[in-house]
Amino acid sequence: MLSNIQAKLLIVDDLPENLLALEALIKREDRMVYKALSADEALSLLLQHEFAMAILDVQMPGMNGFELAELMRGTEKTKNIPIVFVSAAGRELNYAFKGYESGAVDFLHKPLDIHAVKSKVNVFVDLYRQSKAMKQQVEELEQARREQEALLKQLQTTQNELEQAVRMRDDFMSIVAHEVRTPLNGLILETQLRKMHLARDNASAFTLDKMHAMVDRDERQIKSLIRLIEDMLDVSRIRTGKLSIRSTRFDLVQLVSNLLQNFAPQVDAAECSVAFTAEQPVVGNWDEFRIEQVISNLLTNALRYGGKSLIDVRVYSHEGQARVEVQDRGIGISEENQKRIFQQFERVSAKTVVAGLGLGLFISEQIVAAHGGSIAVESKINEGALFRVCLPL
The missing domain is CATH 3.30.565.10 (Histidine kinase-like ATPase, C-terminal domain)
Structure with missing residues (x-):
């Protein structure tokens, strides 16, 4: 809500009684009023805080209100703060025109119209809060956009990883099928050859030397299968953190x-x-x-x-x-x-x-x-x- 955005107001006057009177007019629970008795004191406050508006007395010893306004307009931090001038001088001095030239948004003459002061302050405070709220919304939208971009990037990365995993799975299954088939084909051919010799009662095919050679070939093929299976089991153990080391x-x-x-x-x-x-x-x-x-x-x-x-x-x-x-x-x-x-x-x-x-x-x-x-x-x-x-x- 806009009322949750606290507004800071600056009033500058060289007379303490004027500061107290003006503070009493514009102060509320959702506002903070800062008072300065001189332009130098006001500049110090302007560097420390972000103000919704500034009410400046024109006639002050040292630097007057117009000079303070020109300094504010020339500084990045303070150039956009709405300035309202207050003066006890007569209208014939044409201070209002000079005040607008100095960058003021309004000019009030003393004695002040209570309702006019309250109304103008309310307007500028509302504008400040709307501006802050809009800025927060823009920042939130920008943050949401960045988060959405990061999420989309993460999703894209995940999708690429999944596609890579699917390709790896398909490649792996193809490799496994090929690698397992090689020793199995050898064993199948050996078995078929022996069955053929047995069907023909060819006893000469089963001499001791030939049996040794058959067993050696079988052993190599079986060891090849065992190695393939052990490799796959080791990968599973590594993935699950169960690869045991017995030193x-x-x-x-x-x-x-x-x-x-x-x-x-x-x-x-x-x-x-x-x-x-x-x-x-x-x-x-x-x-x-x-x-x-x-x-x-x-x-x-x-x-x-x-x-x-x-x-x-x-x-x-x-x-x-x-x-x-x-x-x-x-x-x-x-x-x-x-x-x-x-x-x-x-x-x-x-x-x-x-x-x-x-x-x-x-x-x-x-x-x-x-x-x-x-x-x-x-x-x-x-x-x-x-x-x-x-x-x-």
Whole structure:
């Protein structure tokens, strides 16, 4: 309501009795009246407060009312305050004309007409309150507009994220279907082949050596399926904050050495070679299974992208950290893709799309972060890639 907006009024007169009389005329509960005995005192009040109007006596010692009005009109803070002049001088001095020239909105002669004074003050107070109310409404509308823009922007962002999530889901389902189908197709073909041999009573197809080869092929396909399932379960654990870390004390050098021995068949199949450099020992408290999972992911990527070249694996300690580096000399990773490869379902390196769910580096980064460590990549196109895992000792 307009009555809730408090109005401040300024009256200036060098005679205290005039100030008291005028204050008595215009004062109300919803108004505050400030009194000044001189122009200098009035200027001080004008700098401190926002006034709805000012009533100035014309004839004052020192700076008179006209000079004060001219100062007010020349100051940004006070130039829009309505000014009403009051004078006891006769009408023949033409003070009213000079007052309007000084920027006054009205001129009153003494003795004052009580009803005229009250009426004029009421008009200017109402105008002030309407102006303030309108200004508040404009500010509220502007604030509402800004909030609406922010909300629309947030909604747009949410919509984009949802669309991205839907695309990721569809891509993920497509990738999963493809990746799961590959080992399953192998198992199905093996099964059909065996059924054919059994139907033909072909016992020579089931010699001990051939059975070993069959079991090895089955085991590889089953392990591939298990790896895919474990990756998906790990993503679920990470999202729900249930990725458990069970730390034990072990030698990181020994873990990597054993892992490289296990990777020997994959290294041969990829037509690569591995150079292993290590200090003895690098011991710390980590989750052995999870750290092995991280290094396995890095080795798998190095074999996949290494371009049948040498892979360097280093384990060492530096500034209170254990470090594992895996460096290949393959196709490399562009600067743009380096920002993406640790995200979920990203499978692009350089311009090559490869097999896998695109979860390995994402899971690896989460595992390393859960240990209080970090994983980083340094790479240029056609110059290979260096992945560095840092773990607190």
